Amino acid sequence: MARTPLWKSIAIALTADIAEARYATGDRLPTEAQLAAKFGVNRHTVRRALSEMADQGLVHARRGAGVFVAARPTDYPIGRRVRFHRNVAAGGQLPSKKLLSLDARAADTREAEALAIAPGDPVLVYDGLSLADNAPIALFSSSFPAARFPGLRDALSETRSVTEALARCGVADYTRQQTRITAKQANATQALHLRVAEGSPILRTIAVNVDADGVPVEYGRTWFAGDRVTLTVDGT
Incomplete structure (x- = not known):
């Protein structure tokens, strides 16, 4: 009976560790040297095992950072109504947001041009991190006309939700006027928040949301982790 190759045995063992939650989504695996010492093999054998797991979509390597347990990419529709919590929940994941400032x-x-206000007029800027199953998928910065929404700061601070906060301020519904999507490379700050290596591919969206009368209520910039999100543009 043919023996199972060492690299395959290592891949099976590591896959079992992931299945049994010893390593969670987003966790970094031990280094090649550490795994080689653990299994009593050379680093080439470990590298073959990790390559096999990467081919199966179980792990992915980040340049200069290591090998990480892969997250299932989040399908993120972009259409007339873009709602973070709804988009993430629809994919069976738990949405949450972290307030940065x-x-x-x-x-x-x-900002003035996008929000149809004068340069120098006051804006409220909400910077935060969007997470799916506690894994960061996007860094965002949203600007709102402060004079129109005097209670927005407290609402955002309490709810973290733009939709709920705007509803408290009298905007029952809003729609996406436009979205621009551009491929970028993560800078040091973005990489730190998104837990990727500096220079990793990210997707930047720039968007304007308007109320029922077509008046801009939000100018937003979002930087999505390129390996964790699939942006789907809804033609309707």
Whole structure:
């Protein structure tokens, strides 16, 4: 009877560790050297095992960072109504947001143009991290016309949800006026928050949301981790 190759035995053992939650989604596996010592093999054998697991979509390597347990990519539809919690929950994952900052300042030229206000007018800027099953999938920065929504800061601080916060401020519904999608490379700050290596591929969206009368209510920029999100554009 043919013996199971060492690399395959290692792949089976590591796959079992993942299945039994010894390594969770997003966790970094031990280094090749550590795995080689653990299994009593050379690093080439470990590398073959990890390559097999990567081919199966179980792990992925990040340049300069190591090998990580792969997350199931989150399908993220972009259409007339883009709602983070709804999009993530529809894919069977648990959505959550982490507040990074919530500050009022003067609008820059791009914000003023997008929100149809004058440069220098006050805007409330909500910076945060979007997570699916506690794994970061996107970093975002949303700007709102502060004069129109005096209670928005408290609502966002309490709910973390743009949809719920705007509803509390009198905007029962809003739709996406436009979305621009551009491929980028993660800078040091983005890489830190998204838990990717600096220079890793990310997708940036720039969007404007408007109320029922077509008046802009939100100017948003979002940076999605390229290996964790599949953006789906809804033609309707």
